[in-house]
Amino acid sequence: MDSIVPLLDGFGTAMMGWNLFYCLLGVTIGMLVGILPGLGPTTGIALLLPITFSMEAIPAIIMLSGIYYGAMYGGTVTSVLINTPGEAASVTTCFDGYPMARQGRAGTALGVAGIGSFIGGTVSMFGIVFIGPPLAKMALSFGPPEFFALMVVGLVMVVGLMGKSMLRGMISMLIGLSLSLVGMDPLTGNLRFTFGVPNLVEGLDFVVISMGLFGISEVMLGMEQTVFSGKLPKVGKLLPNRDEWAPTMKAIARGSGLGFLIGLIPGSNSVIPAILSYSIEKKLAKDPSRFGKGAIEGVAGPETANNSYCGGALIPLFTIGIPSSPTIAVLFGAFIMHGLTPGPMLFENNANFVWAVIASMFIGNVMLLIMNLPMASLWGKVATIPSTLMYPGIAIISVVGAYCTGGRVWDIWVMIIFGVIGYIMKKIDIPMAPIVLTFVLGKMIENSLVQSLIYFYGSLWGFLDRPIACTLLVLALLIFAGSAIAGIKNKRGMLANDVE
Amino acid sequence: MIKNAGVWAGAILLAYSALLFQQSLLLDYYNPYGPGPGFLPLWLSALLLIVALLYILDSIKAEVVKLVDLLPHDDARVDIALMLTGLCLFALLVESIGFVLAGTQLIFLMTLRKFKWYYALPTAASIAVVLLVVFQKLLGVSLPVNDFGW
Numbered sequence: 141m142d143s144i145v146p147l148l149d150g151f152g153t154a155m156m157g158w159n160l161f162y163c164l165l166g167v168t169i170g171m172l173v174g175i176l177p178g179l180g181p182t183t184g185i186a187l188l189l190p191i192t193f194s195m196e197a198i199p200a201i202i203m204l205s206g207i208y209y210g211a212m213y214g215g216t217v218t219s220v221l222i223n224t225p226g227e228a229a230s231v232t233t234c235f236d237g238y239p240m241a242r243q244g245r246a247g248t249a250l251g252v253a254g255i256g257s258f259i260g261g262t263v264s265m266f267g268i269v270f271i272g273p274p275l276a277k278m279a280l281s282f283g284p285p286e287f288f289a290l291m292v293v294g295l296v297m298v299v300g301l302m303g304k305s306m307l308r309g310m311i312s313m314l315i316g317l318s319l320s321l322v323g324m325d326p327l328t329g330n331l332r333f334t335f336g337v338p339n340l341v342e343g344l345d346f347v348v349i350s351m352g353l354f355g356i357s358e359v360m361l362g363m364e365q366t367v368f369s370g371k372l373p374k375v376g377k378l379l380p381n382r383d384e385w386a387p388t389m390k391a392i393a394r395g396s397g398l399g400f401l402i403g404l405i406p407g408s409n410s411v412i413p414a415i416l417s418y419s420i421e422k423k424l425a426k427d428p429s430r431f432g433k434g435a436i437e438g439v440a441g442p443e444t445a446n447n448s449y450c451g452g453a454l455i456p457l458f459t460i461g462i463p464s465s466p467t468i469a470v471l472f473g474a475f476i477m478h479g480l481t482p483g484p485m486l487f488e489n490n491a492n493f494v495w496a497v498i499a500s501m502f503i504g505n506v507m508l509l510i511m512n513l514p515m516a517s518l519w520g521k522v523a524t525i526p527s528t529l530m531y532p533g534i535a536i537i538s539v540v541g542a543y544c545t546g547g548r549v550w551d552i553w554v555m556i557i558f559g560v561i562g563y564i565m566k567k568i569d570i571p572m573a574p575i576v577l578t579f580v581l582g583k584m585i586e587n588s589l590v591q592s593l594i595y596f597y598g599s600l601w602g603f604l605d606r607p608i609a610c611t612l613l614v615l616a617l618l619i620f621a622g623s624a625i626a627g628i629k630n631k632r633g634m635l636a637n638d639v640e
Numbered sequence: 641m642i643k644n645a646g647v648w649a650g651a652i653l654l655a656y657s658a659l660l661f662q663q664s665l666l667l668d669y670y671n672p673y674g675p676g677p678g679f680l681p682l683w684l685s686a687l688l689l690i691v692a693l694l695y696i697l698d699s700i701k702a703e704v705v706k707l708v709d710l711l712p713h714d715d716a717r718v719d720i721a722l723m724l725t726g727l728c729l730f731a732l733l734v735e736s737i738g739f740v741l742a743g744t745q746l747i748f749l750m751t752l753r754k755f756k757w758y759y760a761l762p763t764a765a766s767i768a769v770v771l772l773v774v775f776q777k778l779l780g781v782s783l784p785v786n787d788f789g790w
Contacts (some may be wrong), residue, residue, distance in 0.1 A: 332678075
């Protein structure tokens with residue numbers, strides 16, 4: 141209950157004129173990012189991050205967060221209307237959303253997805269409100285060994301769950317870690333892997349790498365894809381039939397819980413709750429054969445789960461300072477850029493900021509519900525805009541963004557190189573998410589490891605004397621072994637998609 | 641094997657990890673206080689070496705991505721080449737000719753095949769000017785400009 145008063149204060153800040161405007165702007169851009177195939181929330185946030193350079197922290201993060209959860213709503217529209225997921229988490233919505241649209245029930249699919257997304261998003265916001273502060277207090281007792289172990293769990297999860305093979309995930313992870321080591325060693329001041337290049341002394345910039353990997357490479361891949369040129373189905377009635385309400389609401393309730401819980405796990409991604417929710421709904425259904433042919437629960441559950449995941453995934457960022465997905469990693473970068481340190485002290489030192497951002501998410505969810513239900517067909521039309529028209533815009537904003545991060549042309553070259561690397565990586569099926577996550581966490585991992593080893597007089601066995609760290613490392617080992625076995629048995633299945 | 645993209649990617653990765661390994665050996669592995677600046681890089685690059693070797697073996701055994709598949713499809717090949725050319729020209733020229741001209745050439749090259757040049761050019765110039773105004777004046781973000789201020 142201690143959270144209610146600061147939350148109300150947060151509403152006061154979030155409702156102030158410009159903050160409200162940036163919230164609306166963020167969710168609107170998020171919708172667009174979600175609707176336009178090829179542009180995910182990670183790309184959207186990375187591209188717009190430089191725009192926030194001159195903004196204050198609160199409106200900047202309110203806007204960027206709006207893009208994050210707004211994209212989850214937007215992705216549904218294209219999944220239902222043109223059978224093309226706007227972002228990865230909406231893949232499952234195609235399974236039943238598109239068949240519903242073909243049966244003349246596109247409006248119902250979009251309506252149910254909108255309601256589910258709203259409920260899932262709101263439930264997870266309440267989760268942040270009530271779980272966030274106590275978790276942050278608990279995290280204050282964490283030392284370097286616990287943080288190191290926690291990050292290892294996150295990395296193992298990322299490697300284990302993303303990409304078609306664990307080997308490829310490990311490659312991506314190690315590349316990201318090695319890139320994070322470029323520049324000055326924070327503990328000793330020694331230069332590493334700079335090869336005499338002055339621009340490398342400060343290391344590589346996270347925003348620049350993200351824009352290359354997610355922005356430029358996406359444009360290159362997008363240029364190879366065919367553009368939707370069909371006719372949009374009619375949207376029609378938005379609400380389900382009377383007999384469909386009960387199974388829909390049950391699916392929404394299950395999706396809310398599932399998405400939120402999975403969001404808490406570092407290294408997870410928004411595709412996992414959506415797929416799990418779909419599987420659960422199919423297993424619980426009286427007639428599973430309806431799935432894939434327009435089952436309403438097949439839309440309601442996954443759509444709720446991926447929105448609920450968004451709120452849950454912010455908890456590790458706010459409370460322990462560990463990003464759990466590539467999109468959150470870019471948000472992490474935004475926090476740092478605005479002089480904020482995500483982690484347990486955030487609730488103590490920047491309470492006004494945290495609560496304003498959380499309150500803005502409640503407001504943003506309401507805005508998205510209003511934008512989605514009566515305006516579904518309008519968003520559908522946006523989906524038919526040829527993405528080729530946007531590519532010049534993305535390219536020019538990327539170069540502006542890259543230049544602005546350090547005010548030097550060097551960063552534009554770095555972005556171009558990483559754009560080409562990202563393009564090749566996608567072609568040979570090496571997931572990019574682990575690169576970004578490990579790049580962000582690299583310095584923290586090294587610092588916590590080195591500090592732990594100094595504390596343990598150089599012995600790795602010291603981790604076994606710390607119950608939390610030891611438990612987490614054992615958990616990491618189990619996840620690693622489980623993923624390896626699943627890989628050998630070739631059972632990575634649908635989780636094996638590069639996401640976000 | 642020569643046409644296997646995975647083998648080539650693995651070989652590049654192997655070279656990259658070998659370079660990191662060699663560089664890591666030049667750094668202090670341990671110092672009087674504990675692990676030195678070379679501690680993590682050495683382990684990391686060694687692990688990357690092993691993983692790169694495994695990846696090469698995996699690429700030989702598993703389904704093969706051909707080198708030619710890495711290239712864009714016929715129609716997109718020109719589009720992508722034009723974009724990369726535009727980006728490189730932008731990086732090369734922006735500090736001397738300014739944002740508006742450098743941005744105009746980038747957008748122009750990317751829209752050249754979609755629209756007639758006399759539509760594409762003014763549109764590209766207009767977008768570059770609007771972006772300059774938005775970033776420089778409204779958002780307070782400084783962009784590289786020429787002696788004339790654009």
